[in-house]
Amino acid sequence: MTANEIRDSFVKFFESKGHLIVPSAPMVIKDDPTLMFTNAGMNQFKDIILGNRPATSKRCTDSQKCLRVSGKHNDLEEVGHDTYHHTMFEMLGNWSFGDYFKKEAIEWAWEYLVDVLKIDKSNLYATVFEGSPEEGLERDNEAASYWEKFLPADHIINGNKHDNFWEMGATGPCGPCSEIHIDLRPEEEKAKVPGRELVNKDNPLVIEIWNLVFMQYNRKADQTLEPLPAKVIDTGMGFERLCAVMQGKRSNYDTDVFQPIIKVIGDLSDCRYGEDAKKDVAMRVVADHLRTIAFSIADGQLPGNAKAGYVIRRILRRAVRYAYTFLGQKEAFMYKLLPVLVQEMGKSYPELEAQKVLISKVMKEEEDSFLRTLETGIRLLDRVMAETRASGKTVIDGVEAFTLFDTYGFPLDLTELICRENGMTVDEETFHAEMQKQKERARNAAAVETGDWVVVKEGETEFKGWDYTEHECHILRYRKVTQKKQTFYQIVLDYTPFYAEMGGQVGDRGVLCSEHETIEIVDTKRENNLPVHIAKTLPEHPEADFMACVDTDLRAASEANHTCTHLLDQALRTVLGEHVEQKGSLVTPEYLRFDFSHFQKVTDEQLREVE
Known part of the structure; x- marks a missing residue:
């Protein structure tokens, strides 16, 4: 059967x-x-x-x-x-x-x-x-x-x-x-x-x-x-x-689940399955990974830098590396195997046939991108391995492995794999220490010094912004915050019409007025689901009665740009394809930014069509 x-x-x-x-x-x-x-x-x-x-x-x-x-x-x-x-x-x-x-x-x-x-x-x-x-x-x-x-x-x-x-x-x-x-x-x-x-x-x-x-x-x-x-x-x-x-x-790979794919791999790389153990491993890797990548893309997961996308990218890169090293494939070639996969499995899984153009484009783009990296990375790794051997060692310095990862996108497991094939290992401890240092550098750049809350009045915040752009209010509490040598104040109100930053839309700006003074609110953030108003100065009389007033021109401009993100999302899907997924957005009164997944650079013509 x-x-x-x-x-x-x-x-x-x-x-x-x-x-x-x-x-x-x-x-x-x-x-x-x-x-x-x-x-x-x-x-x-x-x-x-x-x-x-x-x-x-x-x-x-x-x-x-x-x-x-x-x-x-x-x-x-x-x-x-x-x-x-x-x-x-x-x-x-x-x-x-x-x-x-x-x-x-x-x-x-x-x-x-x-x-x-x-x-x-x-x-x-x-x-x-x-x-x-x-x-x-x-x-x-x-x-x-x-x-x-x-x-x-x-x-x-x-x-x-x-x-x-x-x-x-x-x-x-x-x-x-x-x-x-x-x-x-x-x-x-x-x-x-x-x-x-x-x-x-x-x-x-x-x-x-x-x-x-x-x-x-x-x-x-x-x-x-x-x-x-x-x-x-x-x-x-x-x-x-x-x-x-x-x-x-x-072997599972000897069945007709894999043999038609393995035969085409052999034809394209001029190798015969069963004649060379290392080439056999590479052919099995490519045949297995081809199925995974094709089905993932058909199901809407493009290769990427995080979570599920990163898993798919890592599997694809592993296959490309085996084909490059053992099957002599210096150019994209996995996408050429797609027709045989569709022929063998397309009847049982119609999504393969339906998405074959997208799968082919994504795979070729990813292969081309990684092959450029691979060439450079392997040259550097070869030099590092030669220098390590010359010094009488068999363990690659973790700092070098981290540079390969950080600068050339070489995952640690790929570096370890190539080292293992050459009878060497990687100093993982140093690699992870370098990774930790980088995370700390990023953390320090975003470090915030926060003072204690000063309570003016007990109570909870109630948002009034759906119905009002101005509302009477009192300050419940405030605190001083220093970040990047700048000082500002966070203020919590009992009633607020100010929309706090959420869903990519920036927070409202405006003023807090009392009969004594007017304080500018430069931003509204959300902390633990609580609207927090950001001011550069603190009221001299925090216990006074205030009127919170939103800058309505700025809010209306933000609302218009927010609507535009939804229109843009639809336009991108219409022009580039249904695989487009929103990956983030920023909506301000002045402009909007929309992040989305696509497998290649968007052309100028496509951009004009989207606009």
């Missing part, structure tokens, strides 16, 4: 069992602060599992694209060096929200693997939760009893809490799970050591292919467990591993 046939057969099988086939959620997550990327099939169903929204169907099935590059699940540096780590992978899953439970989940998993896919049942093993006396949890005898219908006793293995008890987080839904493992070793090896002794022991040929999670408890804040009102089945099967099993391959 081809990869596409396997994926299709899985969802069709569960559709025949009354499951709704749902599309894969985007790999890039925009509305969950706890996650940057979808890293498991259950992410898109989290709100249903937590009871925050109803399920559209009590039974669902899908193939979910996932990304794991950090934490306990994966280490980016392993990808390409072995045959089974990936950054992006697909997770096949079936779900029940308060409908069927362990019996059906186990019976259907067996039916699919043995009756549909014709996998030799003598090579299959199942693990069940062994129990936890300190939590008052017994062995999962229920799951074991269902497995006993299909497997001999020595193929059902007890698993500990780490392997066989799944938790969504420190609190929330959790429960025992049952993993299905397969022994892919040759017969003579099986005769020497039974597979049961190698389950969960990191043997590359005795591997987990499917995990059936039985969510039946809710973990409370005090760590006690209570039964869930609606039990959930959540299963996940590694698609790439299943393809290797079905196609009789020892």
Whole structure:
């Protein structure tokens, strides 16, 4: 079976069992602060599992694209060096929200693997939760009893809490799970050591292919467990591993998930896969990372300098570096692989076809940019390594590594990788010390000396600016502030019509008047959600009755410019494409500034069109 046939057969099988086939959620997550990327099939169903929204169907099935590059699940540096780590992978899953439970989940998993896919049942093993006396949890005898219908006793293995008890987080839904493992070793090896002794022991040929999670408890804040009102089945099967099993391959990269891409990499770089170990690693890295980058861009995440964007940029740069060093690619070439990826995966994931022009442009622009940096950086690093060797050392100075990072955009892990290939290491401690110094320099530039609050009157601030531009008020408290050798005063009022800086729009300016004096308010800031008025001088009579008056001409100009940011956002999307995202803005009475993400320099013609 081809990869596409396997994926299709899985969802069709569960559709025949009354499951709704749902599309894969985007790999890039925009509305969950706890996650940057979808890293498991259950992410898109989290709100249903937590009871925050109803399920559209009590039974669902899908193939979910996932990304794991950090934490306990994966280490980016392993990808390409072995045959089974990936950054992006697909997770096949079936779900029940308060409908069927362990019996059906186990019976259907067996039916699919043995009756549909014709996998030799003598090579299959199942693990069940062994129990936890300190939590008052017994062995999962229920799951074991269902497995006993299909497997001999020595193929059902007890698993500990780490392997066989799944938790969504420190609190929330959790429960025992049952993993299905397969022994892919040759017969003579099986005769020497039974597979049961190698389950969960990191043997590359005795591997987990499917995990059936039985969510039946809710973990409370005090760590006690209570039964869930609606039990959930959540299963996940590694698609790439299943393809290797079905196609009789020892490596995921030998399946038709990756081979068409690897063949084109070989054609473009004049290399043949399987002839040179270092080139093989580079080809695997490029094939794996190509998928990750293309799908991320298709899902709306452009490479960037922060958070999710930085993860994608780092993965792309890792692939470019391997292609440059080991495959002789001195010019952008990964974007040329996009047609084969669209051809292989576009039918199952139509967003690839829909976004292929954007993906191609972004990748080429990023590759060109990094190759310019790479050339210079590698020359400098070669010189540093030669000088270090000449002085009889094998550890690169952390200051040099920091210069490469700070000036040439060379991440530490890239410098370490090149050093490792040359039998050298980097003084990480000094690198991090330099990083700390830079942060402190930035902090000192923004350092503020703040005096204590002087309380004039007790009370809370009430904002009146929606309805009034002038309002009677009293000073509640004030304090003296010094920054960059300038002194000013922060004043808090009981009633204020002044809009405090927020959403990119600068704060109102105006005056505070009493019968004795007039004080100019030069800005209004927000501190801990409290409007704070900035003045260069302090009233001589802080306890007097004041009138707070906003400069209405300035506010009207700010309002107009604020409206313009929304118009500009729309114009940019119309001219440059829907991928444009606002990354910040500044709105003043005089002008507006609008920051946005785009993969290349905007041309003069495009700017005129946007205007």
